[in-house]
Amino acid sequence: MPGSAVPVMVPVPLDGPFDYRLDEGPEPAPGTFVEVPFGGRRLIGVVWDEPSAKALPLHRLKPLGATLDAPPMPQPLRALVRHVASETLAPMGAVLRLAMSVPAALEPWPTKLAYRRASDAAPAGLSRQRAAVLATLADGAVLLPAALAKAAGVGTGVVQAMARDGLLAPVPLIERPTWPRPDPARVGVELTGAQRAAADRLCRLVGAGGGVVLLDGVPGAGKTEVYFEAVAAALRRQQRVLVLLPEIALSAQWLSRFERRFGTQPAVWHSALTPAQRRRTWRLIAEGAIDVVVGARSALFLPLQGLGLIVVDEEHDGSFKQEDMVLYHARDMAIARARLEGCPIVLASATPSVETAMAAGCIAGGPPAAPGWHHVALPARHGGATMPAVQLVDLRRERPPRGGFLSPPLRAALVENLAAGAQSLLFLNRRGYAPLTLCRACGHRLACPNCSAWLVAHRLRGRLQCHHCGYGMPAPEHCPSCGAVGMLAASGPGVERLAEELEELLPTARVALMTSDTIADTKAAAAIVQAMEARRVDVLIGTQIIAKGHHFPALTLVGVVDADLGLGGGDLRAAERTFQLLYQVSGRAGREERPGRVLIQTHLPEHPVMQALAVGDKDRFLAVELEERRTGEMPPFGRLAALIFAGSDAERVKAEARAVARAAPETEGIVVLGPAPAPLALLRGRYRERLLVKATAGIDLPGWLRAWLAPIKLPAAVHLQVDVDPVSFL
Template identity: 50%
Template sequence: MNRARLLVFNSALPVLDYRVPEGMAIEYGSVVVAPLGPRQVLGVVWEAERLPGTEVPDAKLRPLLEVMPVPPLPAPLRRLIEWTADYYCAPLAAVARMALGSSAALRGGGTMTEYRLTGLEPKRLTPQRAAAMDALDGEQATIRELAERASVSEGVLRGMVGAGLLEPVIVDLDRPYPRARADFAQPELSEDQTAAADRFVAAVTKGGFAPFLLDGVTGSGKTECYFEAVAEALRLGQQVLVLLPEIALTENFLRRFEARFGVPPVLWHSSLKSTERRRAWRAIVRGEAQVVVGARSALFMPYARLGLIVVDEAHEVSFKQDDGVRYNARDVAVMRAKFEKAPVILASATPALESMQLAEAGVYEKIDLPARFGGATMPDIQIVDLRSEQPERGHWLAPRLVKELKARLERGEQSLLFLNRRGYAPLTLCRNCGHRFQCPNCTAWLVEHRLSRRLACHHCGFETPPPETCPECHTADCLVACGPGVERIADEVREILPEARIALVTSDTLNSPAKINEFVEAAENGMIDVIVGTQLVTKGYHFPELTLVGVVDADLGLEGGDLRAGERTYQQIAQVAGRAGRGEKPGEVLIQTRHPEAAVIEALASGDRDSFYAAEAEARRDAMAPPFGRWAAIIISSEDEAEAREAARTIGGSRPDLPDVLVLGPAAAPLSLLRGRYRYRLLINARRSAELQDVIRTWLDPLRFSHGVRVAVDIDPYSFV
């Protein structure tokens, strides 16, 4: 190869051709350094026939500078990058960049200096050093990473190094991971589990693309089933990828994995330290990382010999990325398995309607686990109609739920109260003039967090302390919290059950692996009586003494303009209901609602999931909604409202006139201001026969907008705000 076509890791740059110097060995997928003017850029050598560009004469080509000392990106990964960019209308370079993960890892291993507390206790400490010592207990990282975790300046930590409070530790960046053992702890499986596991093992042994939908009720032992497929892949020397929807689920999964295979898996997610990311990436590309467990970004890593993909909790909305490359990791995982010629298992107790339809059509092989493992029974679900069983004034828990909470406490059993709303109250207003506290950057109310004494926006992260007086009328002591969040529910439980030990479980309180472990151990050891939490506790946890689940507001998920609201509400409540009665004692679920006649509530009460899915599918079919039609969103934003509005009108005015494509809008987005940018949306509803991506590209590519305008395309959108 004497010339190379480069995909450069910059979406603003075109495809570039270079000369390959004599003696430089490259191949398709090689990561190289190339000159660009006075700068140097990273790129990947790509097949010229798959990447159209302007032909440049050989005499004008500049030479490549260097080939990075890492294996080339494999052909199946390059095909996945092309497919993802094409399907989601994303820049090819933006997708390819996700495969690098850690640019620092490209230069090789070596060592790095990290720091940790020495354990010395000085007689006097400044407030900043004291705060840092509290925050960094058990932590080891670079000075920059420690400063971020402790919320202090790097100068404070360097002073602590000089004072002997922090000590340097030399870290080998390429130290090997301990080897997982397929037969470390063989589980006892039920008859149904054995049948499922045998089918997965056979698919791994045979090789080739084989998509499975593992549909098992909560507590049926889905993880143990696909662990047998993982074990078979390990025996064959293949790599395994397990995708989890949230980092918070990782710690619980690690415990189960280590108990089965003797060592933890290799982790990949955004919260890893830079040294951990570098080490993991290099182990992945060399084929030394046997099992990788991670969030959706782990999907694009350059695995050397990927033999199995598992998507756990495959219905979860968090697998859909809502910025940058707006891909759905569940669907891309199936495509990666297809390109890699490997089995893929989508595991869920409440599969997405799209997955169910593909199983019915025979595209996915459906494996059922209809019963809980070990003789445990599904919980008894009852509806609490808040119109007739009203909570006491100023309270949010109905008398029947309060009675059951007290009964569980007397019996030494655990209870879980679920409300998917962080903080103390979703709205704060002035009782004197009615002023409502709104985020200055978003069209959203500020949420009161009483534990941390702050008003916060959950969309952009803006925070401010609650003022002493109303900023509008300047009246003192006039602020009123409206509506409940989990902090308020926890306060109500303390009032009702003053002797109860309560755990508040949200992303605010469980924001580190250490805190998650602490919570899990306390719950398993009976040190918690009542858990009050958000969707963070709806999945993945197994507490045998938890026998009561109370859903505080089942109607919350049905509010707003989410076209999948019914399905998502069913999934969320069914998942949290599945936390009850997982041991020997029977479980009970009380669902508080003001709409007991709603189809989703009736389905939950009757346990008739299939009828609910059938009705939901029929409604989707009538509306030509997914999976029977196609959706796409176009989101226009700018810091200038008039500029955003004009760009939206331009796009709307040039809409295609096609019989199988309906364009709705433009209209101001429900969150019309987000992170300081004004937003407009269009929604496209197309028949399955439409070449939707081609239609969008033909429509948008000729249009030109002001520099401050951003136009994003969201294929198969899950967010409509």
Template identity: 50%
Template sequence: MNRVRLLVLNAALGPLDYRVPEGTRVMPGQVVIAPLGPRQVTGIAWEEEHLPSERVPDAKLRPILEILPVPPLNAALRRLIEWTADYYCAPLASVARMALSSGGALKGPATTTEYRLSGGLPERMTAQREAAMEALEGEQATIRELSGIAGVSEGVLRGLVNQGVLEPVEVDIDRPYPAADPAFAEPDLSPDQQAVADRLVKAVEAREFAPFLLDGVTGSGKTETYFEPVAAALQAGRQVLVLLPEIALTEAFLKRFEDRFGVPPVLWHSSLKSTERRRAWRAIANGPARGGAQVVVGARSALFLPYANLGLIVVDEAHEVSFKQDDGVRYNARDVAVMRAHFERIPVVLASATPAIESLQMAQSGTYERLELASRYGGAELPEIRTVDLTEYKPGHGAWLAEPLVEAMEERLERGEQVLLFLNRRGYAPLTLCRNCGYRFQCPNCSAWLVEHRFSARLACHHCGHEVPSPDTCPECGEPDCLVACGPGVERIADEVAERFPEARTVVATSDTLSSPGRAAEFVALVESGLVDVIVGTQLVTKGFHFPELTLVGVIDADLGLEGGDLRAAERTFQQIAQVAGRAGRGSKPGKVLLQTRHPKAPVIAALASGERDAFYETETEMRRDAGAPPFGRWAAIIISSEDEAEAREAARKLGDTRPNLPDMSIFGPAPAPLALLRGRYRYRLLVSAKRSVDLQGAIRRWLGGINHPNGVRVGIDIDPYSFV
């Protein structure tokens, strides 16, 4: 009898066996619908040898109901799903779900009805309708999606449909994307760029696994260089995946891509509408041979899409922490990208001006091939970097800009040049308290202070999203006009700039203000057209942007990232400041960077000021080696949480009491997490440290698998953790 084993998309169920109806054939990787009790479930046909389970007698098997009209997941993707689940101690079904991340795409070809403004007016105009119509100008989407854009109920919009204000448009969801032309605008590369590009093109043509570390200083033209192997893959009829760490970076990248290849790439990120996700998913699965997607640019989740004929992977800004997912399946997209390239037998390029120590170590050991671009393109020079000692140059009361930075700003603004002020702290102030009774505004769901956002007149938690309107009086003592903002955020810096330079046109660039690709595009257009004098931004502006008239970068608090006990604090600080410094002087005019610091002799600050990158990395690497820390040892975090504090504490104690006693492996904790309360759940952590020779994942599975916890307790495993909160 013909039977099939399914990986169903429910982590609690495990593998299930089904009968294949006579006359039907199911291949590994095909997506099917099968019965489960009175319900129907989606499953992926899997090889039995890769998905062991107790074999069910033939007589008990129920038949599958339907084979869905999508190409099967290929063997390379199935092996990647298995590897990711095994390495990160995640349920196989949870990883597989990421490959089938557009439910609508599984249903076959279809059209949908979207709506747009017709130009008409309603019989009776209300404030709500007027605001909705203003928000929907130029938009076309489903009623549900337009409701989210306009911030009104679906009922309000259906009323506008009935009155002809919104008109229906029938849309072919699966219409093809325009084809990219690899010869559209071939670039003029420098000799160094050409040598690197030739090596990468050769690797694409060889169709073999080859991991590269593209290590180029900021402004060296890494993007234009790796566009050449992209062109080679297109000429060979193969697909390319480019991973970017932030959605806000996509607009700048899209413009550069379209300038080179004549059309934009296919996008994949969380802000896509459901119809856009469906269209992209099906185009990716169909591949170029069937008129599908050629180049996909996306966030980390794009890594698990079912590419039909992948020929190259590029991870841009590969050092970025945002490539590590901190909930659900806790994977690092940089490392999983290398494994996908391994299973697909294709090259992978990790591009960065400030590579992670792990990547540099892989290059030093010969596992990765290192390609260097040591100078800026077109003769531009790297900026001069100086420190401003805040113990010597103290800003005035209520001020945060030291005099040397203010003077440098005056000089640049008088010359019509642009300035970037960097502070990696959103909002106006990180803490608000009452000067009368000392009350502090704290999140009710997290162990965190509420951050004041004056632009939107709200207090917000940056961990769970809880918001309250900014009050006029203290909620504890009732005193009016007594609330004090403590410390600076970017909004407060922008206020100071407005006071000191009232004529300067200032814009704040954060994840709040650049929350969509459209807003990011508007920001880039304003800066490039010279309509912005001063940018005040967070880490979003540290990478990817090329503004030739930007000649001065001021780092408001260079020591901020060094706070706390994070293993990678110095490395992250170096990367972040080096990246933001790289925004200065990218054109013909020289750039300058001023680092405001209270610790100018701290190793990371001194290395930045002296430009001794290699010496800093060598020192950090040796410290990791001595500590047995990654990449020379293995770390894992165990996070126990519950809505009941006593239950979480008891579960953590039980885990601690049953810890394995193995050679070359140490387990620290349990201890309350630095964020002991997060999204309404009390949290405890244990840290596992092991030598690389230890089967870390196996030891953790055996340890945790033998313990039963109450239903309210969650136990999370984070292999190679980046977050220590």
């Protein structure tokens, strides 16, 4: 109504909407995109559902700007923005920015000039070419100049001349692309009895009003094909589907499988898309022209309407946690969006997180399933394939040769596998050539000047690189401390160094590297996948990017070079992450008719993680891990929050962290630990102190944090980052 206040949320890091004055015309509905003055700028915002917290007289309000010709933001997505802000303590405007990541997509589709006949009657005495053009435009057809000229068999000059002579009338034509619809009626792969039973359970939940399903199956059990049946069920109901994958490198084989099942590829969403691709895809999604989207965690905030199913594949993966700006966990927020949409969500994993497994009620000795949770198990591999045999290689007894990192049993297995014409995989979660470079003369270690971290040698690029801030430098010829020449030595293995050792061991083998350094985009990932499938690679060496999701039929041997790498550091989830990673990478072996074999090199064969891996007993590991968490009242029996203070003045950062800790209210069930230097005490040139907040189950930790921190005003020189339910403890 005229003369009313309209609340508008703008995508800036502030909390709550701002009121604007509507002088004339109907009041725009919540979700409408509008242009508003903000400071000295004009921004695009969203008409919000709640009024601003600070009501002002109408005459003091700035006028509301133009309404954009764009589909409104769906109500469940607006509710998700509020939920994420509430759970993460991020300003609501910062979360809104995630849902408005492509401002250009709010502009209308571009128009091009097309032509139709100016008159139904054709003038006498037309040339053959002009008559052909008019004949092509019979029955009211409208065509772009190039398409018209091609269809009529003439040059575009003829078309332009006819337009100048008034024989053709110009028509503005919206250049709106189309997207092929997946066909749910296509026949997929033949499912086993167990797979069909699992798929039927998922399909029954589609359209039934929601629920969370843990689809828990060993590597190679066919989880993807099973949840494809639920995707088909949603499509048959004219609903849309969102699938989240943790790694861009996982999408190559996934997209091929999707296309075989549904006849076309879905829309893909990740950071490697060009601006034009992002604009086109976002706009088509908002208009309801795309049925299935697969993407990284940012796809969670796309404006999909009528969602009938959400899938989070590899739900346990740590890369679903956003570690900067808005610190959210895409799996947890996907569960929230499914609840807001009233649709089911499938969490698929061969190694579910402890939190997910407990909620699904599938841990021996753990509590029953939480309300609305379901557990669907696939305990056997598809097609009669068996899980690989796992052998622990005790590096205290089976030592690699001097200067090498592959033990005698693993070296022998690699030689044997190559002779048998099978493929092998070597796994080491270290990029580059070596994690440390030191001087043999003075002991100096080359460190990053901006971080508490050593520089990693990348011999293929001839550089030393920091994997935390990106700082790099050419590999020096002399020691920067003592000046000694020729005394710098690489210490420890990286994947490049393994490739060098492998070249000596297997000089005829075709070796490929698969790391985040070599996989820059989906094309690069697809190229390596295709090379493996075509048997153009004998040994694949890689980091965690190869540990999950890939299916290589001829791969029969997996060697884990350093299984102990992730167990140190006192991280709450160190054992869980190590088990998940090694169980997943082991599951790449023997997925077809040839049996698989896994050799795990470790200095700690007696460790519970190694013992569980040796017998493939995931359930036992989860039960032991859950009991340890219960004893310490750690997640999922409580919640944690990390408060990271950062600044360029170390003493100032310490003082502010101590002052904030002293201001913490004493509350039963909540303990504030610290402050203490963060494990990465210096990161990107900023000194860091950490507080850890531990709360028992049932306490509203975000609410408590908000009440504690709201009145605290830190100086501009000290930045505070709050991470609720942290995944990384660096």
